[in-house]
Amino acid sequence: MSLADITQDAVLKAIVEYDELGQDIFLDTYGFEPSHSYKLLHEGKEYDSKAICGVAHKYAHGDLLPASKFSGGAATVAKKLQKLGFEVKSTRNPNWAWDELVLACDLVARNGWKGIDATKPEVINLSELLQHLPLHPESERAPTFRNPNGVGRKTHDIATAHPDHTGARTNGGQLDREVLQAFLEDPERMHAAAKGIREGVLSGELAELSAFEEEEPDEEISAPEGRLLIRKHYARERNRKLRMQKIDQTRAQGLPIACEACGFDFGRTYGARGSNYIEVHHIVPLHHIGESRTRLQDLALMCANCHRMIHVSKPWLTVEQLRTLIEKQRQFQE
Template identity: 35%
Template sequence: MTQIKRKGAGGAMAVTQGHGNPKWTRDETLLALNLYQRLRGQVPGSNDSEVIALSQRLRALPVHQGAAKRDSFRNPDGVAFKLQNIRQVATGRGLGNVSALDKAIWQEFGERPELVQRLVDAIGAAVERGEADEMNVAAIDDDEVFAEGRVLTALHRTRERNRKVRGLLLDERQQTGTLHCDCCGAGPKASNLELALAGFEAHHVTPLAESTSGGTRLTDLALLCATCHRLIHRAMHVHKRWIGVAELKAFIESPA
């Protein structure tokens, strides 16, 4: 078994991460990238106050069930080590153990510090408001996570599955005679009202980076048939970016 090197404050060597800790998620890597970008490429040691603050934030993030109970989980040593990995990806220098996710996140977000800041703010706000807790974050499957990570994916899901908001949207569409999919135009598939409505889902149209405020208004929602809703979520997962209803419509009308 490999020895875990531990050095105290001011230790010159990188310290390996504790065994048995879960892999870093997209959300966690975005938070670390945000600190790397704010420090403009400087990588402080594990005794730095920003590193300690990020360690605390990561330990409180609801992306790993129960994992935070382990002392070594996302401790300041682990955070400093992750910053070194990010620097290696960013500069091509260093000896860090770089993961495929570190590379992917750098490719997607490395040159977009303002977007990363907005995402980190949105993640913090969602956790603070309790709109993304451990239970609803855990309910998100790996193959449905958006580029912005599990917390914001869970926030999106929680908002659009809110029964009250969905009910208001369906009422409005019935009253205005616009009960059809905003993407493909499909109408109700059954004459029985309950069955007809069951074919439609609400989709939150606010890009995740802009979701720092609470509450959902009707204008935040599109009405999609279940197939188009599945497609738009899958398209965002595959393309690793936010995709609007108009863009999905264009995909469907002219398939590549």
């Protein structure tokens, strides 16, 4: 007896019954609470997603799936209904992501660390920009997602978290304070990162990358510039055409196709199988990555191990730093 057993047809039957009984009686009859995270949308109406699923089980298998026997939410009810072809809509907004806070913090900093009200054009612009970021799927956004009121409130949260702020603080989250801290430590870098994100969104480049998520660590963000610019970094490195051009150019210069940090040469170790293989690392600092197209001189040839070591923890190393580290280790072992 589980969610897995319900069918599209059974859900449609539960919807019919819900319409006949009305929300209150439907919920009472079957012992469910109103859904506070996801609503099912059907023909312009909203339904309590969990209750519908529980009752759909009755239509599919003859017995109700009681509220206590399963949990509602993104991973369960919402996912199942979407799989069956239904539309679901979150009734609560997702927490602000690091990248979103970078943009908000950038705005507050430029306003002398004061909050900005919802009616101001810069808040309205930011609200629009945030709605275009490929960070939160549509189904997880409530109708109020990053609207000017919410954005204005967030600027006040950030402003009142600033160490120079005297007076009451509004209730911002831990992540607000971490992003604020990153701004206080290195304002130039963070302003450049905000600019990079904005430009990436406006040019459409970031939106195209929304599918590139497989390498992203979910919780930990490995650079203060945020997830979107990291995504862009990896996308540029995965560009086959650029990589081949870089290899051709290196050959034409009579240089070996070898790792610029450790000297590893795939062709020498693996013969013909490895002779055309090398990874490229994009050497432009993340916060400047928004500004231009990739030039071949921005790419460094890297073996897979060294490339991984550059990105394995924060802060990312430069190729030069990694080379120095390798040399030090070698001396140490001699």
